[in-house]
Amino acid sequence: MMEAVRLTASFKLKGLIPSSLFLTYKLILQELLDYAHAKEITSFNRLKSDKYRDLRARYPNLPSHYIYTACQMACAVYRSFRKLRRRKEAGVDKPIFKKDVIMLDDHVFSIDLETWEASIATENGRIKFKLLHGTYHEKFREMRIGQAWLIKKNNEYYLNAVFRRDVEPRAFNGKTLAVDVNENNVAFGTEEEIVVRKTGERAIRVAYFLKRRKLQSKPRLNEKPIMAKYRGREERRISTIYHRLANEVVKMAEKRGCSAIILENLKNIRKRSERPRELNGRMNRWGFRKLQTTIEYKAKLAGLNVIYVKAEGTSSLCPRCRVRLSPSGYRLMKCPKCGLDEDRDVIAVRNLLQMHVPSSTVQGEGPPMKKEEGRPSVTEVTLGQNGSA
Numbered sequence: 001m002m003e004a005v006r007l008t009a010s011f012k013l014k015g016l017i018p019s020s021l022f023l024t025y026k027l028i029l030q031e032l033l034d035y036a037h038a039k040e041i042t043s044f045n046r047l048k049s050d051k052y053r054d055l056r057a058r059y060p061n062l063p064s065h066y067i068y069t070a071c072q073m074a075c076a077v078y079r080s081f082r083k084l085r086r087r088k089e090a091g092v093d094k095p096i097f098k099k100d101v102i103m104l105d106d107h108v109f110s111i112d113l114e115t116w117e118a119s120i121a122t123e124n125g126r127i128k129f130k131l132l133h134g135t136y137h138e139k140f141r142e143m144r145i146g147q148a149w150l151i152k153k154n155n156e157y158y159l160n161a162v163f164r165r166d167v168e169p170r171a172f173n174g175k176t177l178a179v180d181v182n183e184n185n186v187a188f189g190t191e192e193e194i195v196v197r198k199t200g201e202r203a204i205r206v207a208y209f210l211k212r213r214k215l216q217s218k219p220r221l222n223e224k225p226i227m228a229k230y231r232g233r234e235e236r237r238i239s240t241i242y243h244r245l246a247n248e249v250v251k252m253a254e255k256r257g258c259s260a261i262i263l264e265n266l267k268n269i270r271k272r273s274e275r276p277r278e279l280n281g282r283m284n285r286w287g288f289r290k291l292q293t294t295i296e297y298k299a300k301l302a303g304l305n306v307i308y309v310k311a312e313g314t315s316s317l318c319p320r321c322r323v324r325l326s327p328s329g330y331r332l333m334k335c336p337k338c339g340l341d342e343d344r345d346v347i348a349v350r351n352l353l354q355m356h357v358p359s360s361t362v363q364g365e366g367p368p369m370k371k372e373e374g375r376p377s378v379t380e381v382t383l384g385q386n387g388s389a
């Protein structure tokens with residue numbers, strides 16, 4: 001079965017986009033939202049057939065595909081508004097979209113990775129932009145481009161483009177590699193070889209956490225931009241570490257002839273965090289998940305299967321006899337029955353390796369992707385603006 005791997009790359013654009021484009025789009029979007037809300041329309045086709053003709057006549061200079069994408073966006077925004085309203089979390093009594101965001105499809109934009117240029121259709125014809133980007137993503141060359149979002153933020157323009165590639169995963173051969181993600185290290189390996197890599201992530205997180213707290217303690221006019229800058233830096237530093245690690249994981253899987261990579265279901269991981277409470281929360285979960293999705297898309301692009309398993313007792317049971325282990329010195333665990341004495345993260349990998357049952361039932365276990373018969377499953381990852389891949 002083919003797997004669709006999707007990657008979102010964020011480019012900064014050099015140049016000016018006529019503000020009328022954002023203005024017009026916002027007007028159209030709000031009109032569509034009001035209409036969808038009044039008539040309770042959540043279907044793109046219904047909204048389009050009701051409103052397209054009228055909008056086309058009133059905005060004759062606007063490339064027509066903007067009306068399509070506005071219908072798509074309006075449906076998405078309205079659907080999420082309904083969801084929030086059902087949970088009584090909407091906060092407002094009608095859906096409103098205030099951001100400067102324009103959805104683009106491949107009729108109104110194109111990207112040329114050879115010349116680093118983007119071309120965007122506007123009411124006054126096509127405009128070319130230079131793309132500014134930190135690192136070049138070689139893999140995008142082999143991918144198809146789908147839709148994109150044009151974003152205006154602090155008078156700067158960004159293009160978030162979704163690249164897509166369909167890959168055929170290799171056949172299961174029984175050989176797997178397992179990855180155990182911890183807060184400050186990652187253990188991974190196969191039956192033959194297991195390594196534990198320190199990520200140094202905790203030190204980075206603590207350093208930035210202290211920086212932010214120091215900033216908050218001194219009142220100033222507007223600390224938000226500085227906070228955002230720190231957060232961006234922190235995320236990029238950690239991202240770089242994750243990419244390197246993920247590359248190493250995939251390389252080992254290929255070297256050892258594995259057909260699949262086993263990852264742990266995230267629900268378990270969360271409970272294992274030992275971080276101080278202030279540091280716990282969103283960022284922490286972001287980290288674990290981010291590392292997993294990085295490994296996942298790199299593995300899939302390499303044709304490896306990715307399996308999520310519900311891992312209970314991975315660090316507390318003996319991988320040989322399933323007996324409860326007892327602590328035996330710093331990070332070591334010992335089995336009272338067979339005498340196994342090993343690093344607890346290595347034990348976790350051994351347990352994960354055993355948890356893989358090469359049947360189709362295991363595959364659907366993971367939380368992130370719903371697999372449907374006959375439809376490709378999808379991996380979605382967002383790369384940072386200076387994403388290092």
Ligand SMILES: [Zn+2]
Pocket residue numbers: 318319320321322323335336337338339340
């Ligand atoms: Zn044992």
